Amino acid sequence: MKITKLECIPYTNPSRGAQRGAIPPRPGQRPVPPGPRAVLLKIYTDEGIIGIGEAGMASLGYAGDTVESTIGFLKVVGPALLLGADPMNIELLVARMDRVAKYSYQAMAVVDCALHDIAGKKLGVPVYQLLGGRSIEKSPMGMIVSTNSPEVAAQKSVEALKAGFHSIKVKCGSLSQTTVKQDIANLEAIREAVGYEARVGIDVNGGWEYFQALHALKKMEKFDLFMAEQPVPGREIDNLARLRQKVSMPIAADESAVCLADLLRIIEKDAADLLFIKLGKVGGIKQAQKWSAIAKAAGLPIMCGALPSSAFETAWQLHFLVADEWATHMEHENLGVTGPVTGDIAKNVPKVENGYMYPPEGPGLGLELDEELLDKCSYKDMIQIIE
Numbered sequence: 001m002k003i004t005k006l007e008c009i010p011y012t013n014p015s016r017g018a019q020r021g022a023i024p025p026r027p028g029q030r031p032v033p034p035g036p037r038a039v040l041l042k043i044y045t046d047e048g049i050i051g052i053g054e055a056g057m058a059s060l061g062y063a064g065d066t067v068e069s070t071i072g073f074l075k076v077v078g079p080a081l082l083l084g085a086d087p088m089n090i091e092l093l094v095a096r097m098d099r100v101a102k103y104s105y106q107a108m109a110v111v112d113c114a115l116h117d118i119a120g121k122k123l124g125v126p127v128y129q130l131l132g133g134r135s136i137e138k139s140p141m142g143m144i145v146s147t148n149s150p151e152v153a154a155q156k157s158v159e160a161l162k163a164g165f166h167s168i169k170v171k172c173g174s175l176s177q178t179t180v181k182q183d184i185a186n187l188e189a190i191r192e193a194v195g196y197e198a199r200v201g202i203d204v205n206g207g208w209e210y211f212q213a214l215h216a217l218k219k220m221e222k223f224d225l226f227m228a229e230q231p232v233p234g235r236e237i238d239n240l241a242r243l244r245q246k247v248s249m250p251i252a253a254d255e256s257a258v259c260l261a262d263l264l265r266i267i268e269k270d271a272a273d274l275l276f277i278k279l280g281k282v283g284g285i286k287q288a289q290k291w292s293a294i295a296k297a298a299g300l301p302i303m304c305g306a307l308p309s310s311a312f313e314t315a316w317q318l319h320f321l322v323a324d325e326w327a328t329h330m331e332h333e334n335l336g337v338t339g340p341v342t343g344d345i346a347k348n349v350p351k352v353e354n355g356y357m358y359p360p361e362g363p364g365l366g367l368e369l370d371e372e373l374l375d376k377c378s379y380k381d382m383i384q385i386i387e
Helices: 067-082 090-100 105-123 150-162 180-194 210-223 237-244 260-269 285-297 311-323 325-329 371-377
Strands: 003-011 038-045 050-053 143-145 168-171 200-203 251-253 274-277 302-304 351-353 356-358 384-386
Touching: 003 067, 003 371, 038 067, 038 105, 050 105, 050 311, 067 090, 067 105, 067 384, 090 105, 090 285, 105 285, 105 311, 143 150, 150 168, 150 180, 168 180, 180 200, 180 210, 210 237, 237 251, 237 260, 260 285, 274 285, 285 302, 285 311, 285 325, 302 311, 302 325, 311 325, 311 356
Parallel strands: 143 168, 168 200, 251 274, 274 302
Antiparallel strands: 003 038, 003 384, 038 050, 351 356
């Protein structure tokens, strides 16, 4: 089997944001300008099998890629590495992409996703079977709460726990457009509403400087947080290590933990108690398997977040999360909603029930693309065909 063509489709999934206009802002935030939010990749083969790849919402500030840079990556690596290659040789193709493209992990992940979809369809098995089978039947889920209203934070937390979600993570800091005072008010309201048995953590997305983080986390120690995620900027691994020695709650690394070399440095510096993985951040399933192995060797548990766009990204991560045994030790935030997803470009989204998500059982990713809906929410003037 050979790869014959790539089709890059910029789009915005209507289940995750406004289709064509700007995404409505939260109170106090600027609106996100109109434009595509993600790239859906179709990889065509000479056997008629088409792989679908999507690695979540493009995020220059988080994953380092935009829609335009992802397409640029594919226009280079497509002719150089992918066209004419056997798509079943996923390990080889990912290794070659990793060598020729520096830090283009989300763009590389789009290809990884589509290749796994092709391999599963070729062999007639779900992607998790390609990874060694299931280590767990269903993936336990955590809920993300982002608001500057203590009442809303408490209400959402109560609803999530009633729906069976296993933990609450509250967005904090400058990137969430909240002050430390507002963050503390949110935590106070949540603890008053759900008590102290529930697992509650925070995520700062690197939005505090070191001294601000130290001051804030000291104030938050009374809330018995199960973790504080990325309290300082991702580049500041040394400061993450200093902070970890001075506060009582476990420290999680996300923006600091991208490539494999980052993990080695975090381990060497003893800078974290927990690591956050996203397949779109680390380069896909093949890279994530190595990432997880390093984390396991260091005894650092991993949690998975999302770069939310469509059910294709969700299902791709889910196959990894139920297959990788080390990943089954924690809950994951791979969806972020309490109810069913509607209006997705996938006709059959993964099942969510009682705080668990179940991987699709069909071949490959196990999803069917809604071509009509994709046509409505794609940016046709930006579509690229590479052959």
